[in-house]
Amino acid sequence: MSTRESPLPRAVAVLAYDGVRLLDVTAPLEVFSTAATLGARYAVTLLSPDGGPVTTSAGTRLLTDPVGEQVERVHTLIVPGSPGLPREVPALLLDAVLTLHSASWRTASVCTGAFALAEAGLLRGRRGTTHWRHAATLTRRHPDIEVDDDAIFVRDGRIYTSAGVSAGLDLALALVEADEGPDLAREVARDLVVFLQRPGGQSQFSVAARTPAPRHSALTALLRSIAADPAADHSLPELARRAGLSARHLTRLFNEEVGDTPGAYVESMRLEAAQTLLDAGATVTKAAHLSGLGSDETLRRVFLRHLGVTPSAYRARFRTTDPSGSGRGSPTGSQW
CATH class of the missing domain: 3.40.50.880 (Class I glutamine amidotransferase (GATase) domain)
Structure with missing residues (x-):
């Protein structure tokens, strides 16, 4: 049984x-x-x-x-x-x-x-x-x-x-x-x-917390500005302008000190912002807009790529520990 x-x-x-x-x-x-x-x-x-x-x-x-x-x-x-x-x-x-x-x-x-x-x-x-x-x-x-x-x-x-x-x-x-x-x-x-049930895996934890502290002061300021307002314009040309560096030099700094490209880092911060918004009860559309990801479809693609779940599935995380949502997970045939 x-x-x-x-x-x-x-x-x-x-x-x-x-x-x-x-x-x-x-x-x-x-x-x-x-x-x-x-x-x-x-x-x-x-x-x-x-x-x-x-x-x-x-x-x-x-x-x-x-x-x-x-x-x-x-x-x-x-x-x-x-x-x-x-x-x-x-x-x-x-x-x-x-x-x-x-x-x-x-x-x-x-x-x-x-x-x-x-x-x-x-x-x-x-x-x-x-x-x-x-x-x-x-x-x-x-x-x-x-x-x-x-x-x-x-x-x-x-x-x-x-x-x-x-x-x-x-x-x-x-x-x-x-x-x-x-x-x-x-x-x-x-x-x-x-x-x-927490969606995603161990890589879901705070982007800022798992990012090494950069040595370059301009990069430190950029990371803080991205975290403060993920939905702002953080395109590569705009980031390079704010840092006073060429786009190529900035990209090299990101790769060396952050371990990612500027675009990938911005996307991770926006994903984290969208998760926070959904946790607070925001709709998928509102989370997409306020996080800077833009559209529902973009938000969906980003969630699937990073977390392996859709935004709507993420919102349903209190339902079950079973990712399939079936509520099943126990082996059967036990005397216990």
């Missing part, structure tokens, strides 16, 4: 260890615990390899239960990440992952927790993801894994992996939806005041 038909409680085990990233632990704990208060059948526990207190990377100490007490009744295993896992996976953690995975119905990682699953051999021949900053390292160290460096989370069989830190929220909400359906998952998202 499917998980949502079973009367049995589902034991969710979050595996903590010294150096674990605090939000990687607390985000899934909050989602599953909140779901339980809203009627879902979850019993949530925080485990560690030896059952003692663990100190997170933030310095916070967490009280845990030992792995051995839960090994026979694990439905969902969550393995959070830490800053140190891309360098080394501790032997005790690796043993705990293998022990709990052997008894669990599904296993998931948050952020660099994927490195623990990889070292345990659980991702061999599978698709997976991790924090964008460490995706290349995971690919290099484990060439037998198909690493998607832009996905928020990936499911391959009964193994789930998710992107950096806050993606643990997205993953946990998707697992709740798989168990309990979209209505309860939506209520959890509303309670936590988060998106039920």
